[in-house]
Amino acid sequence: MFQKILIANRGEIACRVMRTAKRMGLATVAVYSDADARAPHVLMADEAVRLGPAPAAESYLRADLILDAARATGAECIHPGYGFLSERESFARACEEAGIAFVGPPPGAIAAMGDKIQSKKLAKAAGVNVVPGFLGEIESTEDAVRIAAEIGFPVMMKASAGGGGKGMRLAFNESDVREGFEAVKREGLASFGDDRVFIEKFIESPRHIEIQVLGDRHGTVLYLGERECSIQRRHQKVVEEAPSPFVTPEMRRAMGEQAVALAKAVGYHSAGTVELIVSGADTSGKSFYFLEMNTRLQVEHPVTEMVTGLDLVEEMIRVAAGEKLRIGQDDVRLDGWSIETRVYAEDPYRGFLPSTGRLSRYRPPEAGAGVRVDDGVVEGSEVSMFYDPMIAKLVTHGETREAAIDAQVEALDRFELSGLGNNIDFLSAIMQHERFRAGALTTGFIAEAYPEGFGGVEPGEPLARHLAVVAVLATLMRAERDAAIDGQLGSALRPSRRWMSQIGERCFDIAVSGDGPDRAVSIDGAAAVRAALDWRFGEAMARSTVDCEALWMRIAPTLRGAAITTRGKTHEICVSRPRVFELSRHMIAKEPPDLSRFLICPMPGLLTQLHVKTGDRVEAGQVVGTVEAMKMENNLRAPKAATIAAVHASVGESLAADFVILEFA
Known part of the structure; x- marks a missing residue:
């Protein structure tokens, strides 16, 4: 076994690899750019080596500098993480020539699967189902128009060396091809140094399902079940889960066996993923087709780890050291259900525009009891324009899919993040959506579920009543605190016990009796129920219970009441005494400025x-x-x-x- 490992990456995945390496007793080496000089992955490592300026092309993509760092620190192996150099055949070969173990597949397998055109030919030869399309090189826009028409619309245009949602365009007609073909070429060249494009049939009601494979250097290759990754935006995954609610045991075996056959055909070892496009319109489960093979660890690998009990990073390191896999195919078990959501620095209320800035507050939910957080940031970290906007991965596990979803909703409610735009509300909305909970997923889910864009989750009547009560309790706590500070007043003030609480167009008449954290409340004259608010004034996170229903939330007092963030939206709630209610409810809001010109x-x-x-x-x-x-x-x-x-x-x-x-x- 190795003694020292260098992680040729940054952020969340660098921290993830280090955690396993340290548990295995390996010394760790981090590399960093100037933008990451004080980043968590640098502070976490035993040693750290500066690569260069912030742009990735001058730092994390400099294979020569990374190899120099490995030599200088005595690292015997390099784990590339994902992205950057992880699927560069030239980097794996350079490691090999330098006598440094590459924690990943052999260079030949990376080269074979890295070219989407060539990989489809190899997959077809290995007996793997492939999507109908044109696998040759396309010289011009006119050729692309002709080929697309021959395949039949709709078609997908993809950069041959693409990945991560970059270099892809969906075309429904000739006009779409003419507009998108050159853009795909430019994105392919800018992101991957390769402007070749291929075109294939777009599968109707498509589901994106991938098979995790794991192989050693001794000829053993296993499949570790599937992941459903259909919830995507602009071909970038947002939610992943294992197993898939669509896949049957027979389908899982068929897909797994084809994935293993492909891996063996290219001499694959280490962890890898065979991605498939599946027709959700075909309930027989036979309409699945090869998309590509990712010759690296996937962002969504934690859900596979949660249901199999395996540490894929540890297995990759052991394989790189020449060890045999310690399990066989019959030993692979899928226990329960796991869901991962990707917390991004983007603003879903403004069309998911990227957001940059500093995390003025960052407090993820506490890990444990079915909750896992993989991140590479801390409070005060900066999300810059130079790197991927992902902040963290939130992973939950439950005995059933419903339990895993419910755990996600609660964990998202407990996720404190401010200082820049983020998609936590949007992720919560997906978890609560009836279609998602029913498992009726396609890669078009987001566009179909939110055709007018995202505006937050409107609360149903039970939630609105709960929030109305919480806003009153928070207002009472503020009033009681102010009343206790009576040095300047000469005598303590007794807050009102009856309040009007307005959320949106709904208003609730709330009477409160009792003192302390546990009180009796009556809503609109109904019988009193118990209500409690566990909240420290000045903090954001709170937990409330109203009529035995518990809820996590973030509370920000306002001049007119409270802003409460929970269940996928920030709710502005106005709290007032009955005698001023009529006046406050008719206050005129300012008209927004006209920016149409x-x-x-x-x-x-x-x-x-x-x-x-x-x-x-x-x-x-x-x-x-x-x-x-x-x-x-x-x-x-x-x-x-x-x-x-x-x-x-x-x-x-x-x-x-x-x-x-x-x-x-």
Whole structure:
């Protein structure tokens, strides 16, 4: 076994690998860029080596610097994590030539599976189902239009070396192909250094299901069940679970055996994932097709670990050291259900625009009892524009799928995160959605469930009543605290016992009796029920119980009541005494400013294209420019037919979110 391991990555996955390495007794070496000099993964390691400036191309993607760091520290092996150099055949080969063990598959397997066109040919030869499509190189847009028409719309255009949702476009007609083909080529070149594109049939009602494989250097390859990864946005996974609610034991075996056959065909060892697209419209379970093989550890590997009881990082290290797998296929068991949600720095209320900044507050739910948090940040950490916007992975486990989902909802309610936009409300909304809970999933779930965008989860009547009571209890606690500070008043004040609590358009008449944390409350004249609020004034997190129903939440006192965040939304609740209620409920809100005559940059990014100038006439929906953010191209369209009155930005400029790019007359 090795004595020292270098982790050629950053953030959450670097911390994840280190935890296992330390448990195994291995010394750890971190590498870092200038942006990560004080990052948790650096502080966690036994040694740390600076690579270079913040941009990944000058630091984490410099294979030569990483190998120098391994030599200088005496690291015998390198774990690449995921992303960066993890699927670079050249890096695995360079490690091999330097006499440093690469904790991953052999270079030949990476090369074979890294090319999406070649990998599909190999999969077909190995007896694996493949999606109908064109696997050759496509020279021009006109060729792409012709090929797409021959396959039959809709089709998916993909960068051959793509991954992580980058370099992909769905085309429903010829116009979509013409608009998207060149964009796919550019994204492929920018992200992967390869502008080749292939086209394949888009599967109707598609489900994204993947098989975890694990092999050693002695010819043994196992499949460890499946993961359902259908909940995606722009082809980027948001929620993953194991097992899948769609997969039967017979289907699992068929998919697993095909995945093992492919792995053996390319001489695979270590952990890897065979990704499949499955037709949810075919209940026979036979319509599954090979998408690609990820020759690395997957972001979503924790759900497999939770249901199998295996530590995949440990198995990868042992395989790299030449050990045989300690289990056989018959030893693989799936225990219960596990769900993972990815907490991203993005604002779901503004079209999921990327968010950057400092985590002014970061307190994830406590791990244990079926809750796991994989992260690489702490309170005060900065989420920069240079790297992936994922903040943490929240993983729950339960005996049943329903139990795992309920655990997610509660854990998300307990997740304190502020300082930048985040998607916690959105993740909670998904967990509560009837369609998700029923397991009726497709890769189009988010677009179909939220066609008008995300605006938070509106509370049902029971939740609204619960929150109305909590807002009153919080107001009482504030009033009682103020009353206790009576040095300047001369005598203590006794807070009112009857309140009006308004949430949205609903208003509740609430009477409170008793003192202390446990009180009796009557809502709209009904029989009194017990209510309690465990909350320390000045803190955010609280736990309430109303009529035996418990709820975790975050409370922020306001001038008119309280802002309570729970169950996928921040609820602004107005609390007032009955005599001022009529006045407060009719207060007139200010009208928002009219911004329709401006084209505003939706996110921090680089303006790569601008197709108009002052005086040009544009039509509604016309693409007027392109902003690149986190290696993804985002087309900016005119919201209406108009004339360009002024242009305030130039191609090549780095723009802040909400920067006014141009004005319409």
